[in-house]
Amino acid sequence: MPQVALTVNGKKVTVDVEGRTLLVELLREKLGLTGTHVGCDTSQCGACVVHLDGTSVKSCTMLALQAAGRSVITIEGLAKPDGTLHPMQEMFREHHALQCGFCTPGMVMSAIDLVQSHPEGLSEQQIRHGLEGNLCRCTGYHNIVKAIAAAWPLMHGKAMPAAAE
């Protein structure tokens, strides 16, 4: 059986996998990181989004072996070791951006990528468009959009440029 060596949430791991093992299966079933969810089988829902070398990817549409030698961050790896939440997690809580919590890990990972990749700021429409790859059935997205806008200044350490708002 092939082996894959990669870094997950800062820890180096080496795991036996099949060729067909998906990254999400590696995370959930081999490493017990069940925070990453599977909500569909057509790469649409985004519940499985993780960061691969700092960018968001759908872990259900990637083979575990494709992640060899790379660094994966999951929802479990976001908070500081002392439990302090990432600003995005904090803003999701503050703005009631989650209900059942199932889409939440993927939504948070996707949102962090969105904010990081827009240092120039994000308008409401850009946030809404940027969440195209994540489905939520509970919140109607209203509070998710608010939470992401609120996380932007915390992540960039400055006020959102007025033009973006």
Place this chain on the structure above:
Amino acid sequence: MYDFTYQKPASVADAVKLLGADPEAKALAGGMTLIPVLKQRLNKPSALVDLAGAGLAGISVAGGTVRIGAMTTHATVANSADVKKAIPALAKLAGGIGDKEVRHRGTIGGSLANDDPTADYPAAVLALGATVETNKRTINADDFFQGMFTTALESGELITAISFPVPEKAAYMKFPNPASRYALVGVFVAKGPAGVRVTVTGAGQNGVFRHRAMEAALQKSFSQAAIADIATPADGLNSDIHAGAEYRAHLVGVMARRAVAAAG
């Protein structure tokens, strides 16, 4: 998924060798289409040959040509300052493929080799008169697309890069399928060295096609008015729960006019 052997060669030559040695092996680019297909068990390759290590990613601009390596992701194309400057329509098209997670993994070579009739890139490649480079030869865009999911690629032939001549102006307008967000109708309009080209993706039963009537009209006058009265026949267009052929035909006109307006 059925199980398979995973291989990651370090060069195109090695990849070709692996694929040549096993007729049941398949090349893996970004995997954004292939992996979902495998998950549905619609395909049973013996091996996947991952091209990620074959040195095929990268963008260069020289002599009025934008050359994009086959394994360059949609996100890289969308965010490339060079592409944005040379062919902003191409960057914009890449930035509208799938969602951002798909764009982080999906590649131009994978998209073209797959030739999904609802994919965006074929419209750009055909409209811009691009050249598809493979490990064996170069193929003109006009010869490359041969109906849906069918290209001129032979077995053991891999796309290595795509070269786009920089057009005078160009724009792409997409009407997405409301559910899948693939192109229900996408129209790419370009005015370049080869004249005016108008290509349509998503709508045709045989994949991407050139809209000759609009090309002729725009050749005379590159304006919305020039194509305002050109009707697109519904014959040969796709029909599904989201859009019948008549509606698609109408949308081709709307998207084309908007693309002309955006191209300026």
Place this chain on the structure above:
Amino acid sequence: MAFEGIGASVRRTEDQRFLSGRGNYTDDINRHGQLYAIIRRSDRPHARIVSIDTKAAAEMPGVVAVYTGTDLQADSVGGLPCGWLIKNKDGTPMAEPPHPVLAVGKVRHVGDPVAVVIAETRQQAKDAAEKLAIEWQDLPSISSTQDAIAPGAALVHDDVAGNVCYDWHLGDKEAVDAAFAKAARVVRLDLTNSRLIPNAMEPRAAIGDFDRATGEHTLFTTSQNPHVIRLLMGAFVLHIPESRLRVVAPDVGGGFGSKIYHYAEEAIVTWAAGKLARPVKWTAERTESFISDAHGRDHVTTAEMALDKDGNYLALRVQTLANMGAYLSTFATSIPTYLYATLLAGVYKTPAIYAEVKAVFTNTVPVDAYRGAGRPEAAYLLERLTDVIAHDTGLDRVALRRQNLIPANAFPYQTPVALQYDSGNYQATLEAALTAADWNGFPARRTAAAAKGKLRGIGISTYIEACGIAPSAVAGALGARAGLYEAANIRVHPTGSVSVFTGSHSHGQGHETTFAQLVADQLGIPFNQVEIVHGDTEKIPFGMGTYGSRSLAVGGSAMVKAMDKIIAKGKRIAAHLMEASVADIEFKNGSFSVAGTDKSKSFGEIALTAYVPHNYPIDELEPGLEENAFYDPKNFTFPAGCMVAEVEIDRDTGVPSVVSFVAVDDVGRLINPMIVEGQVHGGVAQGIGQALLESAAYDVSGQIVTGSFMDYTMPRSDDLPSFKTGNEVTLCTHNPLGVKGCGELGTIGSPPAIVNAVIDALSEYDVRHIDMPLSPQKIWSIIAAGPKRRAAE
């Protein structure tokens, strides 16, 4: 410390674990020695099973067992029961054909489970399931609601004549006929209420476990009501006594009704785990969910309103054909009857109403409650009909509503369709919504939109719903086969902290927060001293779970009753300690005091005394401080409100965009306004989904066309606007908190508001009605036909 009692928008307790990836959903659970089940399902809509050859599958690597319907039958496994018996007009019972756990003899819809393969790994089970050789004999099938009753239609169940499950009615036919006879005008509308697929983001999953030492079965399942599953599966399907069957519904990723029902897979894994003495896990893939989760809605209706010359509603006549799908799902039969026809008065004082509902079988996935369940169908009918009346008569649609609303001084108000509304103020929510939406300023916005080439429209709906279905005795008289109370157990610990064991179940509603606020507030203790326990039949009292926006109105009321007992006992302990009469003890802000003195004991001191009863009235009072309560409501609760939507349509493409949405609701007392607002947002999003995007479609051959997210349009963030919400409060008069419920109103009020807005936007084309979803293609075809050319339908 910030105020965390009733009325505070306390941030949710459960978020910490959900946000850090520590939620515990069913598929996150793995049991030692676990096997994996894959269900082989029918890929044909209607066929006889000639034979199933399991040999090749059974010989595949890792396969432990292969079972078919015959194996279950041989083991006396029962069929899946229906929980509500509806009687026909003539008093005879509905047709109730068997619903086998695994198909026997015939399959009746694409997705019907045929066999289960159990193997060491999921992939092995999947590999083997493909090797099952099934010989079919295809039969003619019925894929649309109307086709079910066509003459000579194929029969879904051989012994159900005409595919009719029941032919039921409600109301006073004679009074309605008389009113129509003298009406100045009758307005008729034919409409469908589209078929929807709930698509909670967590796919269903189930794990059966069996303890050989104790003989106890455990089922972990994605359920909204673990006790209901234990009752139905234990008593009717697997014949396991309650003492040997534990059902755990851990964190559940959304339900919207679809996780109320007892599904075949729950019985399969529980039974198989017992047979194999190993845990068996099944997790749905999303495409499997599309053909195995109960769908929602699917009505075909004709409605007629009799009016006097001034536009006053005289009588309403409704005929509805309701699709049950291929089998009766758990509560399917009650939805188009007692949750639909009883709501046909809406917020209007229509004096006479008569509804006829025919439920039919088709070769489609079973249909049951989906968020709103019957009430969205009623509201959609009434609010579309009202706009069509305005269209046909030329009356103003807001004035028409104002004139027909039940007045605020008419409560309690007895409707002609069995319900008695206890409280409400429909004028207040209407006026507040009109103000919030700047209804009067709309013409200017329409003009501005026209300048951009957009068609702008505004739409309104005034709606009511009925929550917390009750009381049990009445429901029972109407055919319910279950009670509709809720249970709570409140355990005060020696230090004064509290554990609350509730029969309600949270799958996104935030009970761990709202209930804790309620209990903390009533007992005068800190919020963080209250723990909410739910979802495990081994821990909680026999409760009915969460659906129909009942948790706070019914479950919360049970907690209040239990707390009343705690406080009463606390007063007796306090009286003893302070040597006062029980009648003189007052309980306020967490403190027991003697009236007119400065003597008091804290809640914590009383709790400690109860468990360390050294100085205690032991002869009259048991030690300990723990109380149970079961609360059976006296009536439904009746949230109501008004929603106003504005849309803009791109003339070239027909694409509608929702540019503004206002919801002003009366949900009674608010415990946590933030959570209520979130419930409204989510419901409105699903309602907009139904109005514009979502629809389950079958082709004539019986195959589902919208079988994945590639074809079934789920609302995404860029399909929706931000919402404006508001509240008007009238208290429920018959429950202790005055609460009404808020879970479903979004899906009830929003579809007609959106459809009315789109049709208003198309006013220059003289459109009377368009069936949902209002897709760009449908809208474009109207625009393409040109102004005023379309004949009135």
